[in-house]
Amino acid sequence: MRTLVVSDLHLGGSSGVDVLRHEPVRARLLEELARVDRLVLLGDTLELRHRPVRETLEAARPTLQDIGEALPADAEIVLVPGNHDHALAAPWLERHERPLGTERRIKPGSASPIARSVATWMGRHRVEVAYPGVWLRDDVYAMHGHYADPHGTVPTFERLGAGAMVRLVGRLPDPALAEDYERVLAPLYAWIHASAQRAREGRLGVGAGGAGKAYAMLNSDGHRPLRLRALQAVFPLGIRGLNLLGIGPLSSDLSGAALRRSALRATGEAVRRLRIEAEHVIFGHSHRAGPLPGDDVLEWRTDTGSWLHNTGCWVHEPLFTGAAGPDNPYWPGGAVLLEDDGAPRAIRLLDGVSLPDRG
Secondary structure, three states: EEEEEEOOOOOOOOOEEEEHHHHHHHHHHHHHHOOOOEEEEEOOEEEEOOOHHHHHHHHHHHHHHHHHHHHHOEEEEEEEEEOOHHHHHHHHHOOOOOOOOEEEEEEEEHOOOHHHOOOOOHHHHHHHEEEEEEEHHHHHHHHOHHHHHHHOOOOOOOOHHHHHHHHHHHOOOOOOOOHHHHHHHHHHHHHHHHHHHHHOOOOOOOOOOOOOHHHHHOOOOOOOOHHHHHHHHHHHHHHHHHHHOOOOOOOOOOHHHHHHHHHHHHHHHHHHHHHOHHHHHHHHOOOEEEEEOOHHHHHHHHHOOOOOEEEOOOOOOOHHHHHHHHHHHOOOOEEEEEEEOOOOEEOOOOOOOOOOOOO
């Protein structure tokens, strides 16, 4: 079975960063889909944090329909909710009684009205929702990666929110169950989702956008206005204060290497606590594809011996990707290809493609 794993499409967002809204870019993915037996949409397929659900679905529908039509008639589609589209399974999660374990498969109609709509557009008979992850082979497990957030050291909105929730509901146990992570993260997601449903016209919901801009500002080494220089000087002090409050441990190092290592270590910690015994673990969430040529592959191995593989993303934020273009590990168009045997393989579907301007 030939499986393609893609993550972080962020379809339907209002910021213009999702590249699959552009037909020439979409064609590259559709071409690849025609050759697969199973498509795994590994979280953040939809951007449900920008605006009301009805508007997001309306904007995402053409791409979802094209994806469904491009796949072979007997191909399987597995939809794994992430943090930006947690609402795909939230209604089911609120009423489920059996333990989640590492994989529960759900019919889209049972998961949520949103999942039912997505499945209808993509071919209802062949879509399943899986959560918190999905076993693709006996030795390969795939999850979005948002369970890593409580363990990260980079002060993203998600990490700060998770740290605050831990202070309110208690630390994650070790070992942990999926329900323990949901206890910390689900209330945060519900609040963000509710904010998006009530966002003013032209405004993004709480927790949406801004990451690329903040990263670029804090790492700027060019001409800097006085206010920016002051922000960069105060930033480490703010991190120190958050650590004293028990929100951390957090780091003020926002270099590319620090972002990569934080995501890998945090994901490895989640894998360890959840006792996922897989030789290979595929995840998304961090938007950083890999391992790529030039990476230290040993960084991509967890303390428990699993090899990590990241799908990359399908969003283009020039403030984050910088001037490196396709050579940047955050460049959109990443995916992971999995066959019946052998290790998962990271591929780049948009290398050599000129990306349209945002809009």
